[in-house]
Amino acid sequence: MTGAACGAIGRSMTDDPPFSPALLPAGFVDLLTPDARTEAEGVATLMGVFASHGYDRVRPPLMEFEDTLLAGSGATLADQSFRVMDPDTRKMMVLRPDITPQIARMAATRLGAAARPLRVSYAGACVVVMPAAAEESGRQIMQAGIELIGPDSPQADAEVMSVGAEALAQLGVPEVSFDLTMPPLVPALLEEANISASVRPVLMRALDRKDAAAVAELGGTLSDTLIALLRAAGPAKQALEQLAHISLPPRARAFSERLAATVAALRKANPALRLTVDPVEFRGWKYHTGVCVTVFAVGRAEELGRGGRYLSSDNEPACGLTFRPDVLFRTIPPAQARQRIYLAPDADAQVAARLRAEGHATLAALPSGTPHLTGPEHDRAEALRLGCSHILSGATCTKLD
Numbered sequence: 001m002t003g004a005a006c007g008a009i010g011r012s013m014t015d016d017p018p019f020s021p022a023l024l025p026a027g028f029v030d031l032l033t034p035d036a037r038t039e040a041e042g043v044a045t046l047m048g049v050f051a052s053h054g055y056d057r058v059r060p061p062l063m064e065f066e067d068t069l070l071a072g073s074g075a076t077l078a079d080q081s082f083r084v085m086d087p088d089t090r091k092m093m094v095l096r097p098d099i100t101p102q103i104a105r106m107a108a109t110r111l112g113a114a115a116r117p118l119r120v121s122y123a124g125a126c127v128v129v130m131p132a133a134a135e136e137s138g139r140q141i142m143q144a145g146i147e148l149i150g151p152d153s154p155q156a157d158a159e160v161m162s163v164g165a166e167a168l169a170q171l172g173v174p175e176v177s178f179d180l181t182m183p184p185l186v187p188a189l190l191e192e193a194n195i196s197a198s199v200r201p202v203l204m205r206a207l208d209r210k211d212a213a214a215v216a217e218l219g220g221t222l223s224d225t226l227i228a229l230l231r232a233a234g235p236a237k238q239a240l241e242q243l244a245h246i247s248l249p250p251r252a253r254a255f256s257e258r259l260a261a262t263v264a265a266l267r268k269a270n271p272a273l274r275l276t277v278d279p280v281e282f283r284g285w286k287y288h289t290g291v292c293v294t295v296f297a298v299g300r301a302e303e304l305g306r307g308g309r310y311l312s313s314d315n316e317p318a319c320g321l322t323f324r325p326d327v328l329f330r331t332i333p334p335a336q337a338r339q340r341i342y343l344a345p346d347a348d349a350q351v352a353a354r355l356r357a358e359g360h361a362t363l364a365a366l367p368s369g370t371p372h373l374t375g376p377e378h379d380r381a382e383a384l385r386l387g388c389s390h391i392l393s394g395a396t397c398t399k400l401d
Contacts, residue, residue, distance in 0.1 A: 027131070027139030034334040039142065039325050041335045042171055043123050046144045046323065049167040050121035053159075055146045058120050060102035066092040072313050074101035076286040080128045095127040100310075100320055103147045108313035116150030123325075138326060145307065145322035152317035154258065157291050157309060158265035164295065164305065164321045165273055173331050175298035177274045178266075180236070181281035182259040183288050183308075186229070189252040193222045207280045229280050236263050239277035255290075262291045274298070287311075293321065297331045304328045337361075342383035344376075344393040351395050363388060 024030070031039065047057060065086075070078050080097040096102060099122050107118055123144035131138060148160050161178055168176050186207060190200050199218055203226075206214035212230055216223045225246060232242035240260050248256055256279065263275060285292050285308065292308025305328070307321030338361040343352055345365045352362050363386055365379060376393070383391050383400060391398050 025139075029138065029140075034337065035329075037337065038329045038332075038335040042329045042332070043142070043144050043325055045171055046167045046325070047121060047123055049170050050146050050163065053119070053163045053166075055119040055121035055163070058103070058106060058122055059124065060096070060099060060106065060122065062125070063093045063095055064102065066094045068105065069094045069096060069101060072101070072104070074098075074104075077101065080130065082127055082129060097126050097128045098322075099124060099126060099143050099145070100147065100322060101313075103149075103320070104310075104312040104318065107147070107149045107316065107318065112314075117156070118149040119146065120149070121146045142325040143322050144325055145305070145320055147318055147320035149312055149316060149318040152290075152309070154261035154265040154291075157262040157319050158269055160307065160319050160321050161266055161293055162269040164307075164323070165270055167323075168295070168304070168328075171328070171332055173297055173304070173328065175274070176304070177276060177296045177298055179276045179278065179281075179294045179296060180259065180263065181278050181285070181292050181294075182255050182290070183282040183285035183292055184290065185252055185255040185259070186226075186280050186282060188255060189222070189225070189229075189248065192249040192251055195220070195222060204282065208283050226280075233278040233280070234276060236267075236275035236277045239279070243277070243279055259291055290319075295321075295323070300331065302327045302330070304331070339390070340386065340388040341390045341392055341397065342379065342386065342388040344379045344391055345374075346394055347392040348395040351397070352392060355392070355397070362392070 051057065063084075066081075066083060070081065077097050082095040082097075083092050084095070085091070086093050103120060103122065107120075111118060111120070121144075123142070126141050126143055128139055128141060146160060146163060148156050165176065165178065186204065187200075190203065195203065203215065203218045206218060207226065207230065210230060212227050215226050215230065219226045225248070228242070228246045232239050232246065240263060243256055244260070246256075259277065259279065263277065266273065266275065288308045288310050290309030293306065294303055295305040296302075297304060303324065305321060305323035307319070309317070309319045312318045338359060340361045340363055341352075341355055343362050343364045347362075347364075356362055363383075365382065368374075368378075379391055379393070380400065389400055391400065
C-alpha cells in the first residue's frame with residue numbers, strides 16, 4: 001500500500017465532519033416562541049388552578065443520588081434514568097425521569113411533620129432515556145402536577161382528578177376524557193384463584209392485548225370471569241353496571257367497589273366530565289396501588305397526563321396526577337404575543353411604564369452608531385422591522401398604518 005493511500009485512509013477514519021453549533025443530542029430540542037411562550041403561560045395557568053385548591057408549590061432538585069431517587073417506588077424508573085458521577089462524593093447521581101418519587105421522598109422527610117392532608121404541586125423538566133410512547137420523540141420532558149398525601153378514600157381520588165379537570169378547562173383543552181382503571185384488581189383475582197405463577201405473566205399480557213381467545217385458553221376455570229372483565233370496558237356507567245354483575249372473590253370485589261365509589265365521587269364533583277373505565281388495564285402502572293387515570297383529548301392518541309393512587313416513601317397513602325405540558329399545549333392555540341410598542345428616543349418613561357403595566361411589550365430605541373440614521377422615519381422603519389404595531393414618541397402613542 002502506498003503512502004498516499006495510507007494517508008487517505010487515515011483522513012477518512014480520523015477527520016470528523018464539520019460540527020454544527022445547532023446540532024443537539026437526539027431527543028433534545030430548542031423550544032422557540034410561540035411554543036416556549038405557550039408552555040410558560042400554560043404552566044402558569046395550571047399552577048394557578050392548583051394553588052387555588054390549596055396545593056402549595058414545591059421544587060425538587062433536577063438531580064439526586066441514585067440510592068435515594070431509585071429507592072422504593074422509584075426503582076421502577078431505573079431503566080429510564082441517566083446517571084452521572086458526582087465529582088465530590090464519587091457517588092452516582094440520577095437526572096430525574098419523573099417528579100412523583102421526589103414528592104414521595106419529600107413527604108416522608110422534609111414534610112413529614114406537615115399537617116395532613118398534605119397538598120403539593122410542582123412543575124419542572126425531567127430527562128428520560130427513551131420516550132414513553134412511540135408517538136413521542138423527546139427525551140427532555142416537562143411535568144406539572146399535584147399530589148394529595150395522607151387520606152385514602154374515593155373522595156381524595158376524585159379531588160385530584162377534579163382539580164385536574166378544572167385546570168384543563170381553564171386552559172381551554174377541548175373534549176377531555178378521563179380513562180380510569182384499577183391495576184391491582186386482576187393480580188388480586190389471579191392470586192385468589194390460585195392461577196400458577198408461571199401462567200400469570202402470559203395471561204396478563206393476553207389481557208393487555210384484549211386477546212379473548214388467549215385468555216380463554218390460559219384462564220382455566222377463571223376464563224369466563226376474565227372475559228367478562230374484558231368486556232366491562234367503555235363509558236363509565238355501562239362498564240360499572242357490567243362489572244357489578246361479575247362474580248369476584250373478596251379482594252378483587254373490594255377493588256371493583258373502590259373503583260365504582262371513585263367514579264361516583266367524581267361524577268358528583270363533575271357531572272359533565274367524560275369518564276371511561278377499563279378494569280383490566282395495567283400497562284405502565286408499576287407501583288400504583290389503587291384507582292389510576294389516563295387523560296386524553298378526544299380524537300388524539302397522545303396522553304395529556306396520568307396519575308393514580310400509590311404509597312409514599314414511608315408507605316403513607318397518596319394520590320397524584322401529572323400532566324405533560326409539552327403534549328398538552330399542542331391541543332390548544334398558541335399563546336398570543338403581547339402587542340409591541342416601539343419607544344422612540346424621546347418616549348415618556350411614565351407612559352411607557354403604564355403601557356407595560358397594561359400588558360404591552362415596549363421595545364426601546366437603541367443608538368445605531370450611524371448619525372444620519374435618526375429621526376421619525378428611521379423610528380418608523382425600526383418599529384416595522386421589529387414587528388411593532390405602535391410608536392410612542394413623547395407621551396403620544398401612534399398606531400402604525
